[in-house]
Amino acid sequence: MTSRDLSFCLTSGASSCTASCITEGAGGVIMPGGIINCLDAGSGMSSLHVATLNGSTSCVEKLLESGALMHLRDALGHTALHHVTR
Numbered sequence: 001m002t003s004r005d006l007s008f009c010l011t012s013g014a015s016s017c018t019a020s021c022i023t024e025g026a027g028g029v030i031m032p033g034g035i036i037n038c039l040d041a042g043s044g045m046s047s048l049h050v051a052t053l054n055g056s057t058s059c060v061e062k063l064l065e066s067g068a069l070m071h072l073r074d075a076l077g078h079t080a081l082h083h084v085t086r
Contacts, residue, residue, distance in 0.1 A: 006062050044075035052083040
């Protein structure tokens, strides 16, 4: 996914979803911020985790501008910042 693809997804109404995301990996905890902060049930990773792992600075910037939370932890307890420093 490119930054342009991400921009399209965020402006096409998906990010304006008012429903909260329920994350299975966090024991059914309701995650504020909607779809942008949903965690993958298997890995516990958010979109921001994936963008940092892939080294996509343009996607990271777009996600942060859209309200992605930097302090979310994946199944291994790592934040997106942990992946950036590697």
